[in-house]
Amino acid sequence: MNTLTIEDLKGIVAHISRIVDRSREHLIEIDGQIGDGDLGITMARGFAAARSETESVADADCGKLLMKVGAALAKAAPSTMGTLLASGFLAGGKAVAGSDALDLSSLAAFFNAFVDGVARRGKAKPGEKTVLDVLSPAAEALASAAAAGEELSAGMERCFDAAREGLVKTRDMIAQHGRPAYYQEQSRGKEDPGAAAGFLVIQGFRDWVVGPRP
Amino acid sequence: MKKFLNAPEHFVDDMLDGIYFAHPDQLAYVADDPRCVVRAGTMPTGKVGLATGGGSGHLPLFLGYVGEGMLDGCSVGGVFQSPSSEQMLNVTRAISRGAGVLYIYGNYGGDIMNFDMAKELASAENIRVEQVVAGEDVASAPKNQAAKRRGVAGIFFVYKCAGAAAAELLNLDEVRRVAEKAAANVRTIGVALAPNIVPEVGKPQFTLAENEMEIGMGIHGEPGIRRGPLRPSDEIVAEMMEPILSDLPFGAGDEVAILVNGLGATPKEELYIVCRKVGLLLKERRIKAYRTYVGEFATSLEMAGASISLLRLDAELKRFLARPARTPFFEQVQL
Numbered sequence: 433m434n435t436l437t438i439e440d441l442k443g444i445v446a447h448i449s450r451i452v453d454r455s456r457e458h459l460i461e462i463d464g465q466i467g468d469g470d471l472g473i474t475m476a477r478g479f480a481a482a483r484s485e486t487e488s489v490a491d492a493d494c495g496k497l498l499m500k501v502g503a504a505l506a507k508a509a510p511s512t513m514g515t516l517l518a519s520g521f522l523a524g525g526k527a528v529a530g531s532d533a534l535d536l537s538s539l540a541a542f543f544n545a546f547v548d549g550v551a552r553r554g555k556a557k558p559g560e561k562t563v564l565d566v567l568s569p570a571a572e573a574l575a576s577a578a579a580a581g582e583e584l585s586a587g588m589e590r591c592f593d594a595a596r597e598g599l600v601k602t603r604d605m606i607a608q609h610g611r612p613a614y615y616q617e618q619s620r621g622k623e624d625p626g627a628a629a630g631f632l633v634i635q636g637f638r639d640w641v642v643g644p645r646p
Numbered sequence: 647m648k649k650f651l652n653a654p655e656h657f658v659d660d661m662l663d664g665i666y667f668a669h670p671d672q673l674a675y676v677a678d679d680p681r682c683v684v685r686a687g688t689m690p691t692g693k694v695g696l697a698t699g700g701g702s703g704h705l706p707l708f709l710g711y712v713g714e715g716m717l718d719g720c721s722v723g724g725v726f727q728s729p730s731s732e733q734m735l736n737v738t739r740a741i742s743r744g745a746g747v748l749y750i751y752g753n754y755g756g757d758i759m760n761f762d763m764a765k766e767l768a769s770a771e772n773i774r775v776e777q778v779v780a781g782e783d784v785a786s787a788p789k790n791q792a793a794k795r796r797g798v799a800g801i802f803f804v805y806k807c808a809g810a811a812a813a814e815l816l817n818l819d820e821v822r823r824v825a826e827k828a829a830a831n832v833r834t835i836g837v838a839l840a841p842n843i844v845p846e847v848g849k850p851q852f853t854l855a856e857n858e859m860e861i862g863m864g865i866h867g868e869p870g871i872r873r874g875p876l877r878p879s880d881e882i883v884a885e886m887m888e889p890i891l892s893d894l895p896f897g898a899g900d901e902v903a904i905l906v907n908g909l910g911a912t913p914k915e916e917l918y919i920v921c922r923k924v925g926l927l928l929k930e931r932r933i934k935a936y937r938t939y940v941g942e943f944a945t946s947l948e949m950a951g952a953s954i955s956l957l958r959l960d961a962e963l964k965r966f967l968a969r970p971a972r973t974p975f976f977e978q979v980q981l
Contacts, residue, residue: 460847464847468866469844470724470847474724507732510730512759514756515760519759519763554759611866611868614864
């Protein structure tokens with residue numbers, strides 16, 4: 433597989449929905465420590481909606497499909513994370529509008545615009561213990577893999593590794609945004625819940641391309 | 647969890663069914679979505695539309711202040727969750743009468759992002775939208791980071807003053823100016839005695855020992871500034887009033903409106919015990935109480951506790967505060 437077709441993207445959205453469902457309790461628990469504890473609920477609801485909105489799409493435009501994911505998230509999961517991811521999918525989808533398949537460089541363009549969309553909506557930048565600390569290195573890894581002419585699967589692995597590393601790094605950060613910011617020093621040592629949710633999105637893409645890790 | 651529930655996931659929509667049944671003369675909804683609340687009846691042409699929105703679990707906030715002399719519309723989210731930008735846009739369209747729409751809402755990330763999106767969508771439809779974000783909880787951030795403060799019960803005063811200004815057909819810039827002035831002159835602090843339970847989560851959002859309180863806790867259980875053993879009410883009130891009074895600051899000769907607000911499970915008797923000490927402390931400092939509101943204005947499900955808000959009045963805010971209002975949760979004749 434060196435490109436993602438519209439059917440692949442539908443499969444990825446459904447897979448993200450499954451992963452989020454499996455992680456529902458984990459997300460509730462980590463969000464309950466420094467957030468308001470509903471992240472698992474809103475993410476599960478949002479991606480279930482995205483899945484049902486996209487599975488019957490007949491149009492072959494990958495960008496439109498990804499924008500549809502954003503619109504579904506915005507509607508079904510208007511929580512902070514839902515809205516941020518919605519803004520990401522909307523901006524990312526717009527960047528690849530008109531493509532009937534995504535190769536590694538268009539996937540990199542998608543995630544690059546995704547990161548911009550999230551940063552703009554959340555008025556945040558990397559290093560502030562947010563989902564950007566997962567998404568931004570993930571997008572950069574994709575871009576450098578694309579620039580090096582790597583295969584899609586190799587690029588996706590690099591992206592996933594960068595995302596995971598980014599997620600771990602959020603533990604050492606002090607939250608600057610949203611409810612976790614009220615915990616200041618106490619937020620140190622804890623993974624950012626939003627970053628954990630963003631990681632599941634990257635995992636969904638990676639698993640689809642490379643196959644689930646054992 | 648011991649609640650009147652049919653199913654946790656139906657909590658908000660079942661509540662709304664009841665609201666529309668009880669107040670058919672005052673509330674209606676648009677876009678075939680009960681979460682898009684507007685005033686029943688007609689709105690005069692040329693009036694600025696006032697909209698708010700926010701998560702459920704705080705009645706009378708937010709929808710309870712839709713009515714005469716206050717707000718024109720409200721989008722309703724899940725428990726402690728922002729409504730969607732689409733719902734906000736639907737309300738915006740419905741209350742737009744050519745004079746623009748003002749959003750007044752609390753300073754929370756999810757709400758800000760969605761109202762920002764709704765504003766962008768509305769401006770694409772040539773509806774001019776301005777926003778006033780209320781954040782007056784002195785416990786939520788220091789004064790030099792006031793932009794980070796959470797919006798809590800004091801938003802009631804912003805609705806009241808802006809609502810009266812809009813009812814007099816002031817233009818959008820003027821209504822916004824009044825709302826901003828009210829928001830800039832109100833300060834609040836809360837104290838929690840016992841936690842709330844979000845129906846879909848099913849367990850208390852935080853724990854407080856039998857004999858513990860937390861001063862400064864937010865209306866979604868956000869951490870406060872001090873947790874400690876429960877003290878006599880007068881001592882708690884004195885501890886709460888100090889950061890409010892010194893923040894603005896409120897001083898001798900000022901005239902204020904007071905709001906002593908119950909968080910959901912605290913009886914009115916106790917609120918009046920709190921109110922008593924607020925009155926004594928104001929008198930000591932020669933701050934004049936113009937009007938005192940006591941009751942539930944912004945709750946957090948069944949959280950036990952209270953908040954105290956003070957609004958410093960000038961002639962203009964006083965005049966707008968005194969104007970009549972009639973909503974499902976708040977009624978006042980001309981003062």
